[in-house]
Amino acid sequence: MPHAGTGRRAALILGAGALAAPALAQGTNPGKFPDRPIRLIVPWPPGGSADAQLRSLAELAAKTLGQPVLVENRPGASGTLGAQFLTTQAKPDGYTLGQMHMSIVRRPFIVRTPPWDPVNDFTHVIGLCGWMYGIVVKADGPIRSWADYLAHARANPGRLTYATSGIATTNHLAMEEIAARERIDIVHVPYRASNEAAVAVTAGEVMSVADSSSWGPLVESGALRLICVWTAERSPRFPEAPTLRELGYDMVITSPYGISGPKGMDPGVTRALHDAFHAALMDPANTAVRAQFDMPLEYYPTAEYRQFIARRAEYEQGMARKLNLRID
Template sequence: MPSAGTSRRAVLALAGGALAAPAFAQGRFPDRPIRLIVPWPPGGSADAQLRSLAELSAKTLGQPVLVENRPGASGTLGAQFLTTQAKPDGYTLAQMHMSIVRRPYIVRTPPWDVTSDFTHIIGLCGWMFGIAVKADGPIRSWADFVAYARANPGRLTYATSGIATTNHLAVEELAAREKVELVHVPYRAANESAVAVASGEVMCVADASSWAPLVEGGQLRLICVWTAERSPRFPGAPTLRELGYDMVVTSPYGISGPKGMDPGVTRLLHDAFKAALMDPANVAVRGQFDMPLEYYPTAEYQQFIARRAEYEQAMAKKLNLRID
């Protein structure tokens, strides 16, 4: 039978262990709503997918996951908030995407180190990018697009969701290969740029598939997609590879938090978001926007971000990219 001193030491050890245990192990995380910053206006494909993810993950987490839209600055305001104001307690998260990874290499004063200033939680999915033009306009195919650009230097305007976004850089690479001069017209979000083409403000949109309803409605014509294979939804649109360019552009994104998050909290969030990502309801939303699955668990997502940072740094140097 243990002595009184032994029992007392055991009780103190147990108490100390309980005090040292992280909050999530005691059922205290989350004990209030979680904020998920979406750095785009409501209505776009990423907003729809992340809103669905937030609603579904709340069922697992037992607390609401509230989406907060913070558009502007090419979709980097969420990252800015994480690095300047958010606590690493798991209650403030944001979408992580390629413009955030790229930004330190295209500005004079890097705002963050993407490999060390965030806690990368999970990779989710990407986009089906493509170029769409006004259905009754002069361009009916990619060949027409190139021919018009060559015959009218500096007159072919294209819209994207922001300066130095993945789609912006992809079009500039295509223009450089064809030796044509295009005029970039950035909008705050892909759905806004698609409407601008339909109304005649700009000649084409190069962005994610928020243009899809207007293509299906007959207002826009899709002249190419940037996925590895043709889209089952738009089988008439060739891929960039079919057009002679060895390019596949999907721009995967995920969810990250501030640096220094508790690994247990990170794991709990990852598991809840993964369950939501694989839920048929979220699969349906991704299918609506033709968004390819690009799931990465936490460790692999961190590795992906590190590899992508090296690539973006090399491309920024190669193309001499600067936005300030």
């Protein structure tokens, strides 16, 4: 999966300040944007990690923009209702934005009639952060390490089950890729949410869960055992768990998301929004929210974020063909 190196990302972060000075000089009047509240569509119910991070971001960005950034929750359709609104109803004036995440990038390649082009039908403003994924098993079960996991799968083909929060999610595709590399036969059991999947492991309904860190409290309580994480580096919260890279896979899986708007936004407006959201992202208050939910920084400035989306779209299209993924 495409992933910018730590050094490169640090350079991008440091370099963002150099972009700020001419931000409003290109194509917009700094005295006129914004002159009213901005709407930020979060395509999930209130209370989750993305909702919390984006609400914090909106509150902080409003201080720079001088106008409120109002979060509007539009859950449903696997988190794609915001993208649907951006591509069919929103004006490209910078006053309506939405979370851009991997399900939006992936959807055109797993449905019969693609609803949008994930690269060209949006104005991609900024890449923000991702999630810490990992694989957990029951703490008192026979699997105590990644080596045990593979050995159990090979000894019991078609019997080792793993749960995720849904079909064709980032973590589902990652597990399919790992299984193909290792030539193991493991069974996917989708749940409605990652916290439900984690509880299912403790109840013995499934043997493992591969998902974001909603399993964290159950690992800390001793009910579950974390056998690997998918971030670039080990988790400060769970330092004993090796990364996939340490286990021999050149894979970093964090499902990064960002903010995008409708196609055709003015470059100066886009720059003003980028700079306000970048300042908010680096604010200690937002850093604390990301730490609370184990959300690694995945910052991309505007041009690089569009390039990332293009690379990711190519990957998603290839995986959809390889796995013959269809949801309609």
